[in-house]
Amino acid sequence: MTDILQLYPPSPQKLPLKHLYLSLNLHKQAAPSELLIYANYIASVDGRISLRDAESGEFMVPASIANKRDWRLYQELAAQADVMITSARYFRQLAKGKAQDLLPVGTSPEYADLANWRRQQGLNKQPDVVVISNSLDIPFEALAQLEDRRVIICTSEEANQQKINQLQSLGISVLIAGNQQVEGKRLKKLLIQQEYRSAYMIAGPEIHRTLLNAKVLDRLFLTSRLNLLAGDAFHTILNGDIQQPAELELLSLYLDKSSPLKQIFAQYTLTRTEK
Ligand SMILES: NC(=O)c1ccc[n+]([C@@H]2O[C@H](COP(=O)([O-])OP(=O)(O)OC[C@H]3O[C@@H](n4cnc5c(N)ncnc54)[C@H](OP(=O)(O)O)[C@@H]3O)[C@@H](O)[C@H]2O)c1
Secondary structure, three states, X not given: OOOEEEEEOOOOOEEOOOOOOHHHOHHHOOXXXXXXXXXXXXXXXXXXXXXXXXXXXXXXXXXXXXXXXXXXXXXXXXXXXXXEEXXXXXXXXXXXXXXXXXXXXXXXXXXXXXXXXXXXXXXXXXXXXXXXXOOOOOOHHHHHHHOOOOEEEEEOOOOOHXXXXXHHHOOOEEEEOOOOOOOHHHHHHHHHHOOOOEEEXXXXXXXXXXXXXXXXXXXXXXXXXXXXXOOOOEEOOOOOOOOOOOOEEEEEEEEEOXXXXXXXXXXXXXXXXXX
């Protein structure tokens, strides 16, 4: 079904959802010895990416914005990644059975084309995973679910040495990428040393700020569900302070006209990204 309208660059063409982002070939966009880092969010028009669940007290992506069509694009972005960058919080939620999903690429038949595509492109079956954490409060049983790929934990010099030793004794790589916190530039350097060429950041506002402040984020994909949620306990795509506004240039904009769901898919490039 061709129910995607291309708004920018302006075009009269209607497109199918499938392969809308897969055709970007993000795994081949980095210059030699470089790394392309891209982030992706879904938000309501009033900017909520998560709301506190009244029952569990956990912050979660609200069901009123999460949807299968956006998830398809999330999967396509994952398919193009050598590595995914996520937070320790994700694994804490996974251990409680509250995470949105086990990290892609999805193994259900609807995503089989993505698994095939990765094989054709000579990519590993699944992207590796980098977990950013200072506390190293990461439930091992949740990490163990990713036995089919390499998992690296990135932390700072502040991290507890005993916890580092414990993780290493379980065969997990722990890398130091900052003094008090993980720093974006050191993280990028470490990822390049691991020979990654494309990194998909799927964490929330703090890791987003870490990358933006260091000017190492290259692209931002933002789905806006055309609804308003309100609520005072929420996350948006960025919090805290950044040293200066991050300027964005619009690369593409699509309107998803599928009924009854309405949303806009935007892709931006960060114009002051340092190489
Ligand atoms: N709608 C969407 O598209 C979307 C996307 C992503 C996330 N979310 C939601 O947003 C909420 C927040 O997500 P999140 O907690 O994953 O994101 P986050 O705010 O980026 O990460 C929080 C955790 O990451 C670690 N961290 C962040 N920056 C660090 C740094 N510079 N150095 C060391 N550690 C650092 C810390 O872990 P430690 O505490 O272990 O030190 C911190 O507690 C969640 O509810 C999630 O579901 C929504």
